[in-house]
Amino acid sequence: AQKITQTQPGMFVQEKEAVTLDCTYDTSDQSYGLFWYKQPSSGEMIFLIYQGSYDEQNATEGRYSLNFQKARKSANLVISASQLGDSAMYFCAMGFSGGYNKLIFGAGTRLAVHP
Amino acid sequence: EAQVTQNPRYLITVTGKKLTVTCSQNMNHEYMSWYRQDPGLGLRQIYYSMNVEVTDKGDVPEGYKVSRKEKRNFPLILESPSPNQTSLYFCASSFGGTSVNYYGYTFGSGTRLTVV
Numbered sequence: 001a002q003k004i005t006q007t008q009p010g011m012f013v014q015e016k017e018a019v020t021l022d023c024t025y026d027t028s029d030q031s032y033g034l035f036w037y038k039q040p041s042s043g044e045m046i047f048l049i050y051q052g053s054y055d056e057q058n059a060t061e062g063r064y065s066l067n068f069q070k071a072r073k074s075a076n077l078v079i080s081a082s083q084l085g086d087s088a089m090y091f092c093a094m095g096f097s098g099g100y101n102k103l104i105f106g107a108g109t110r111l112a113v114h115p
Numbered sequence: 116e117a118q119v120t121q122n123p124r125y126l127i128t129v130t131g132k133k134l135t136v137t138c139s140q141n142m143n144h145e146y147m148s149w150y151r152q153d154p155g156l157g158l159r160q161i162y163y164s165m166n167v168e169v170t171d172k173g174d175v176p177e178g179y180k181v182s183r184k185e186k187r188n189f190p191l192i193l194e195s196p197s198p199n200q201t202s203l204y205f206c207a208s209s210f211g212g213t214s215v216n217y218y219g220y221t222f223g224s225g226t227r228l229t230v231v
Binding site for chain 2: 004006009035037043044045047091093095102105106107108
């Protein structure tokens, strides 16, 4: 079964410190993509970062990096130098090519950044 | 600007009163989906459409209908809403095809529905 697991319902971090949000996935497909989205209190889904299953390098986008460990089926998000504006819900998701083109989401992690 | 537009953003309705949430995209995407978000469950796919007149059930389709008469529009219809359909709803569109990449998925701003 295809599944995303985020084991941390809530996290907090001190401003300017780094934080890692955990994500593990389960699939038997060889071709898939892993996504992280940020959802602030306003509710919209903001795309942060993407990692393809065949990408050998870990993805990075500014202060966001994705620690992709394929053998362990993990795709943790690392936020460096946390800012107060990073306080939000974060979702890990998995997408597949082919007919149904669906995203499967984890339950989310709520991150609070403290000054 | 490339976007997915959902309306309304907020809706309070009563049990049994039919409603439609509209979704429109301007990117010529083939794939469109509806998701609902509930606490502790993340987002779950309700219905999806691979092209005009082609729709199929997602993981939680009960109580919902969709239609795809035009490529850009994918409305979500609740024929007889019930309180357990109180949720945050997202429409999303994607290129589809044989590869998945981050260019593919664009979300609307969400519709917060309350059924009393």
